[in-house]
Amino acid sequence: MENKIITVADYLRLVNDTLALIPSEAINIIGEIVDYKVSQGKWINFDLKDQEEEVKISCFATTFKIQLPLESGMKISVKGYPKVYERFGKFSLNVIEVELVGVGTLQKAYEALKKKLQAEGLFSTERKRSIPKFPARIGLITSGEAAAYGDFLRILNNRWSGVEVVHIPVTVQGQHAVREIIEAFDQFNALPSTEKPEVIVLTRGGGSLEDLHAFNDEQTARAVFQSTIPVVVGVGHERDESLCDFVADVRASTPSNAAERIVPNRADILREIGTTANRMEDVLKLSLERKTRTVDHGISKIDQIITSKLVNMRSKVDGMVRLFKAFDVQKSLDRGFSIVRKDGKIVKDANKVGLKDVIEVQLAKGRVNSLVIAKDLGK
Incomplete structure (x- = not known):
């Protein structure tokens, strides 16, 4: 085979053409962030270091695409397109997607984002809205295949049947979960006022910190915050606390508790109505007794006045009779x-x-x- 002589720039272009054949969308690269920097508030640069080998990949991204609170030392999984910059001959990875890996990294990111959102006022109790006591229509955002869906509907119907539930099914974990949850909020809030639910419920079962990632995502938290419809969030078990819980107007500890927080128990309402009716009956009886005593007193007083008037009139008549008799012609x-x-x-x-x-x-x-x-x- 005859050797082909090309320039360095041509060779780099050939390398990039070859790299473009790599199915980057299907490959996740795991490593540790080293030397993390953000320039001008929008350009992200860091090295991705292998855990076992002393090798690094220079990575480039934008804050528009990557909205996670990253820092050096975190373990992450990235997707991106490899490229050799022809001007410098330097290999780098243009990152398009980042996922946090490992409980320590997730916890660190969780605490950092929690602190940021709290400082912005997203958790403020002053902005939290009350939910109607007897909602006629509820918007439900959860997986249709999860136990949370069945638990919520069962408790809801047991407590207060007849409520219309509009369900938008979403995946609650995985790479599409955040996007689907945000789209569900957008759909509910875009409905005409006559079709809008009176409250939105975002719920799922329990899970690890990794499983709850979508409920700790900044975009999801902001979707809850920006909803024009009051939001109830019920995630997992008593011990689970997602960032969406802090932003929600009402936090429920579980999907079942979410139903309990939204509608009253029919038996409790009937008991309350009975108690109120008895109390009203007692009040009416007491009022009637007081009125009766007042009327009786009035009648007695009238009798006294009439008797007094009659006595006076009798005295006058007697006087007139005596006077008449005194002047009797006969x-x-x-x-x-x-x-x-x-x-x-x-x-x-x-x-x-x-x-x-x-x-x-x-x-x-x-x-x-x-x-x-x-x-x-x-x-």
Whole structure:
């Protein structure tokens, strides 16, 4: 075979063409971060060191693609495209995806991100919203194949059946989990107001720190924070605490507890209604008794007033009767007095009759007619 002579630049281009044939999307490279640096707030440079061999790969990335809180000493798994920069002849890896590896690294990243989000106010209790006491529609974000899905629906229906549950199935761990969870939040928040759920539940079963990675991801936490609909997060077991738990409006300890936090127990409500009804009945009885006593007192007072009025009226009537009897004409006639009338009219003055006038004299018993033969005008 004839030797071909090419320039260094051509050779590097040939190397890059060969490297481009590597199926980079299917290869994960694991190593330890060395000499981690961020330039101008957007350019990330670090070396990826092998754990057993003293070999390194220079890595390049952007903060736009890599949003994990990285630092030197962390163990990570990366995907990227290998390339030799023709200008310098330096081999490097253009990183497009990073995953944390190992409990120590995950814990360190978890604490760093927790501190960052807390400083930004994402955990503030002042911003947390209350959820409706009797929601008619619930948005559910979880895997449809997991036990968490069944546990949530079972407890929900046992406590308060008839609630509409709109489920958007997602994977809760793995490389697609973060994207699917964020898309589910976007779908719920984009619905018309007449179709929006009154509360969103993000839930899954328990797991290791690695399993819960999607619930500790910064993008997921911000999706919970930015939701216009109140969010309840229920992850795993009592001991599990994800960053989404801290951001949520309501934190539930398990998927079952999430259902308990959202809807009341029908039996408790019926018992409360019965207690309230009994209390109202007692209040009404007491009020009726008080009103009855007030009415009885009023009737008694009216009776007293009427009796007093009647006594006063009786006294007046008796006085009038006595006065009437004192001026009784018949009694005066009985005592010897008489009444003189002329032409039917009582005569009080002798000047009103003339001699030879006929007058009528009323006596105690009977009347007589008299002829005036004389009269005395004296007093």
